[in-house]
Amino acid sequence: MDNSANTVLSILDTLAGAGFATCLFGGWAEEVLKLTRPRKHSDIDLLLVAPSWEMLVHHNPLSGLGFTEIPAKRFPHKRAYICLDLMVELFLVKPNGDRLKTLFWGDLPYVWSSPLCCEGTLAGTAIQCTSIENMVRFRAEHYSLQPWRWETFPQDTH
Template structure:
């Protein structure tokens, strides 16, 4: 469990376990939705091991599948707690875990675009950035190490971000900002 400040108040968030991540992925797969893991769990999937605790699960989803994604998660007790659409939104479980959802618009070539808070600068995902990794013994879809490095730009990194990028540099030989 971690305590973190949030807009002038303090919230308590229980970490999201590997079993919970796999349960959410199975639930969404059963609902016929396509999701891709990003963020900290995405880094761990690329590395093939859990390297740290995670307070949330970042998922990229097909924008047109959003109603099915939300319905499946609501059936498991999640409720929307933050709406920053079209960029992102968060669903939280009463027991603490959070899922940070990022809607993507896919092109015919397999690339995708995600809205950003600056409409002139959307987040771009080349088709090649959608790869696979493992969580436990389960193969999962995630974003590539290079794409992870791109998303870790433009902000002051937390210690976990610095450690994640170091691990990706060591395993994949990529360049990162920090």
């Protein structure tokens, strides 16, 4: 399936209907926030606000919604699925007191700015999107957060 705005909206609606608190992240969020020009996207990145992966790991309600896990992309901070023939990556954002935090690779804490998300518009529909502050800061710090890990993985130059 084509990775279009309508596909993103369908996936967001499916997750929201199943009770998952997500907000758009990554390249699609940058486009919604007008930080980049519209372009072709290879996947859909979402932030998932939850205390743990418990619902996904032990109960896996996503399989009943048409999501198939990609086991090789299972990390402490993210899970990846195929849905509608596209990769959907979910990044876990845990409530931690009055802060929201992601524990990258299981040992590297990253504290998100508040508010985590803002309202955006995609194809004329209001959605939750990572805030401009969080998107810009994350992109600026992405590789510097864990340089020893990125040295072992090929880097996308796009």
